[in-house]
Amino acid sequence: MNLFKKQNNFYRAGWITFLLVFALTAFFISCSDQQQEAAPAESDGGVSTGLPADASAIAAARNLTPDDIVAALKTYVPTGQHDDYIMFSSGGHAGQVFVIGLPSMRLLKTIGVFTPEPWQGWGYGSEETMAILNNGQADGEQTVMWGDTHHPALSETAGDYDGQYLFINDKAHARVAVIDLRDFETKQIIKNPIAINDHGGTFVTPDTDWVIEGGQYAAPLGWEYASLDEYAEDYRGMVTFWKFDRDSGRIDYDASFAMELPPYWQDLCDAGKRVSEGWVFCNSFNTEMATGGIESGEPPFEAGASQRDMDYLHVINMDKAIGVAAAGQTIEVNGFPVISLDTSVAEGLLYFIPEPKSPHGVDITPGGEYMVISGKLDPHTTVFSFEKIQAAIADGNFETDQYGVPILDFDAVLEAQIELGLGPLHTQFDDKGYAYTSLFLESTVARWALGGPYGEMHEEEDWSLVGKQSVHYNVGHIAAAEGDTVSPDGTYLVSLNKWAVDRFANVGPLLPQNFQLIDIGSPGEQMQLLYDMPIGVGEPHYAQIIKGDKLSPWEVYPEIGWDPGIQAVNPEAPMSGEEKVVRNGNEVEIWMTAVRSHFTPEHVEINQGDHVIWHITNVERAYDATHGFSLPGYNIQLSLEPGETATFEFDATEDGVFSYYCSEFCSALHLEMVGYLLVKP
Amino acid sequence: MANKLQGFFGPRIPAEVPEAERWRYRLPTILLATAAILLIISIFTPYWRMTLNAPQYPKGLMVQIYVNRVEGDVAEIDGLNHYIGMRPLEEAGQVERRFAIMAISSIALLTAAAIFIHTKWAALLALPAASVPFVFLGDLYYWLRNFGLNLDPNAALSSSIEPFVPPVLGTGIIAQFSTLALPDWGLYLAFTATVLIIVGLYFHRRAYKPLVDQQ
Incomplete structure (x- = not known):
């Protein structure tokens, strides 16, 4: 049939058609690629090949040294770029939390917590905020309009910051606040029902099951009256374990409990991690049980509370305490379950270790092996071994204090003492086997080499001082990048200096605090001071620094309403x-x-x-x-x-x-x- | 009547055509069927998009138009438009959007039906589908013009923004916004369907015309 003679033409035409379709498709794809490429106008981000020609002239005119120029280059964050780290700092008696970017040291936000804050509408009519603030009333009647925030604690998963929640205490009124990091807003304030003030909070256990709030100035539990003459009998210290419910993002008041402690003034605490998980450590001062009274010719507290060479590190078997509380072996104070001191002694929940007097900070090494304590009137920092503590407890051969609490032998649990300098306070860690301790009186931060499993990470001798960095002035706490977690980053350290003195332009007799950023990236003696940031609101105490990409807050609330x-x-x-x-x-x-x-x-x-x-x-x-x-x-x-x-x-x-x-x-x-x-x- | 129907449907493929020769009938079938399928798929994809860029919107704003709905930053764009007195986007093309899915599906089915019509009438069934992208663009232009030229004279910025016609395709500028209007996947699919239909009808005619002429 001649009908099919043009067969080859048909084949050709078929191919042409399909090629045409493919060509069209390719064209459309290329078009859409182009429009995607055209959309974001990226900055050219060219690699710098050297300082601009006039840069040295500027440096000369501004009297900048080469170190200054390096510091400027390390901290400058160009417009549109974001900081690598976010620091959550206590706001001191401003009662707030500051959110600061590192390395730029720019203040990003002040989160209203215990004090009304009008920009966020925090405490100015909104029922939600009024309810949270009123929930923190100290006596149920007076509305407390401020707080004294001290120690922020980021929520952790397996001992590492997870960027979900932030906790902070109010020293003045013994309160704990929960901040949700999806919207950076305070969600809950809880008033401690047995204590009028606190200090050793907040600290979280490695999976944030519990939020720890340690006491400070002893008083009769439950805000009762007792004469100071009955101090040893009626006054008590405490530590409270707040159960945190991660799903609801709230502390579960009804599942929480406290432990009665002797009327020593508990100071800071830390939760054990890794090998020491399940244990809690709190240090103390005024084990002299001084009651002051300078006006009556008695030694003032500052002297009376500093008479003994040793105070007591409290070693608490928290896992066991949870079991005791769950078994109902508690007394009720203001309707809140409290494990009595007698029960703690009988059940073996509490041990003491003599520690150099008037310490501030008990800091656990990343692996949980060692407890680092610095008595601020002793030039050494003291390191206890968890392994040795466990052995001493098992040994069972100890003296007791007047309340019957076992006191472990200092030498039996001591791992090392390192002479750092005057006024050691607080310690952080890095990824190079170093620890950092603030020296309040010397106004320096000491870097020292850890021993044990950390000895292989550095070239220095174990348990030895490596170098010091001057700070300005009178450093309290220090905060290293993720420096109190199981995996510190070792990049930056911020020195939270109490005095600024001459660092900034005079703004009248009330001076800002001074946060100083220090580069701790290189090993050895070398640390570099990079930046001074004035804090003209309150007196921050502690801060924590989290990697910025661990935070994923909402841009807008998920739904309308x-x-x-x-x-x-x-x-x-x-x-x-x-x-x-x-x-x-x-x-x-x-x-x-x-x-x-x-x-x-x-x-x-x-x-x-x-x-x-x-x-x-x-x-x-x-x-x-x-x-x-x-x-x-x-x-x-x-x-x-x-x-x-x-x-x-x-x-x-x-x-x-x-x-x-x-x-x-x-x-x-x-x-x-x-x-x-x-x-x- | 049977004759008339046969005159419409045209001749069937003779049984004696060997398997090796049958592809010439299959080619227009495949082209037209593909066109119908592409058109159906296009219903589920956006036909057109406009991106708006301004300094305070570093990620830009985007609106995508499907045959039956408007998606993207509609609330934000409506919010901005209210300053110049432009009506909410939702008010545009309501009738078209209500019937579009059914209309385009039917048109696509007609194209598929044309496969079985071996006479010139096949073109009549398939050509409406070929017109889809042009009808879409024409209707879009009508609404852009209608919206742009009928601004509420009492709006806040009515004195500083003159009525205007946003470009159907290409770039434009309105206040601090630069706009870029582009076809989206649906329109590309519809255009491809148009090309396939035209080419398909060509081969359809070449395949069946000898059979029709033989009758």
Whole structure:
């Protein structure tokens, strides 16, 4: 059939068709590739080949040394780039937490914790924040409007920071706060029911099952009265173990317990890790049980509490204590379970080790093998061995203090003593087998070589001083990058100096604190001071430094109507199109939304004497589209991050016209984001 | 009647055609079927996208238009548009979006049906599918123009932004935003379907015309 003669042409045509389709496809793919490439306008990020020609002129004009230039290069973070590390610092008696980037030492945020903070709307009307703050009332009546934050503790998984939660204590009122690192907001404040103040908190166990809060100034447990004449009989120290429920992100008050301790002043604690997991160590001072009274001719505390050469390191078998508490072998103080001192002694939960007097800090090496204690009036740092402690406990041959607590023999558990200098306080670790100890009186940070399993990591002699770095001045705690975890990074160390003296321009007699960034990346004697950061708010105590990429906070709240108090959508949250004002007798309830650049409604008319319940949702989904809500006359200030809802209530006692407005610069028409509350007499 | 139907469907492939020669009938079948499938797939992919870049949006904003919906940073773009008095994107092309899935599916099925029609009528069934990308772009232009030229004169920025027609394809500038409008996968698929249909109809005609002429 001649019908099929053109067979070859058909084959050819078929091939052409498919080639055409492939060509089209290839073209489209290349087009879409191009548009992807075109989208992000990356900076050229060229590798620097040397200082610009005029750089040395600038350095000369500014009197910068080569070391200064190196320090500047190590700390400069160009615009748009992010810091490698994030430091969470206590805010001292500002009652807050500071979030600081390293190595730039830029303050990124101040998190409102125990003290109201208006920018975040923390404690200015929002029910969520008021409920958390009121939960921390010391006596159930007076609202405490500040705190003295001391020791932040990042949540850990297997002994390493996991970037999920942050805990911090309030020394003044014996409170513990939980901060959720998804939104960097405080979620819970718990008042210790048996103590009026604390110090040895917060510290977490390696998987954050427990948050440790150690006491400080002994007092009768449960805020009772007792004469100072009955100090030894009625005054007591304590350590509280708060059970943390990671799923709910809250401390489980009902599953927590405390231990009664002798009325020595417990200081800092640390949780054992790796080989020492399940044990807790707290040091103490004033084992003299001095009661002061300088006005009556008695030795003042500063002298009375420093008479003995040794105080006691408290060694607590926490795993066993949990079992004892679970078995109900507790007494109740203010309705809270407390393991009595007698029970602790009988069950073998508590041991003492003599430690050089007036220590500050008991710090456990990354593997958990050693406990490092520095008595601030002794030039040595003292290292105890966990293995030897266990052997001494097993040996069972010990003296007791007047409360019957076994005292282990100092020499039997001692691993090493290293002479570092004057006023050793607090120790951190790195990845090179070194430890770092602050020397308060000398104003230096000492680097020293660990022994045991760490001896192979460095070239220096085990248990020896390696070098010192001057700091300015009077360093308290130090914080190394992940320096109290099972795997320290050994990159940076921040010296948290108590005095700045001449480091900054004079801003009047109240001086900022001075945070100094030190490069500890190279082994040997060499450490380099890189940067001074003034802290003009409160007096920070401790800080922790986490690798930045371990944090993954939300950019905006996950859904519109999000209530950060419950970390879920609040069914009461006003939504777009559902705004309304409902009167029910003398009660007026308002459902309002906020979006650039208006509140809905913009008029709210009520009568003097009404009780007002006001809900507002920021219905934005855009990154950084935060709105504030400020209502003058009624002390209301909210911060509504994208998606967030908040509720506040007040009695309209004052008549008049009140303009409410957006207090966060949200848009070009931000000034116009306003409304009127009209209160008719 | 049977004659009329036969006149519409055209001749069947003679049984005596050897297997080796049958590919000439299969080629238009494959091309038209592929076109129908591509068109169906395109329903599930975006047809068009516009990205908006401004200093305060380092990641940019993006809106993608599917045949039946609008996706992307719609709330944010609507929020910005309200300043210049542009209506919410959701109000555009409501009728088109409601019927698009059914319409395009039907058109694609007609294309598939054309495989069984061996006369010139096959072209009538397949050509609506070939027109899909052009109808889409035409409708898009209509709505862009409609939205851009009908700005609320009482909007906050109405005095500083004149009515405008956003480009259907290519770049534009509105206030601090630079915009880039591009076809997306769905439109590429639809265009490919168009090409396949035209080529397919060509081979369809070449394969069956001799049979039709023989009758």
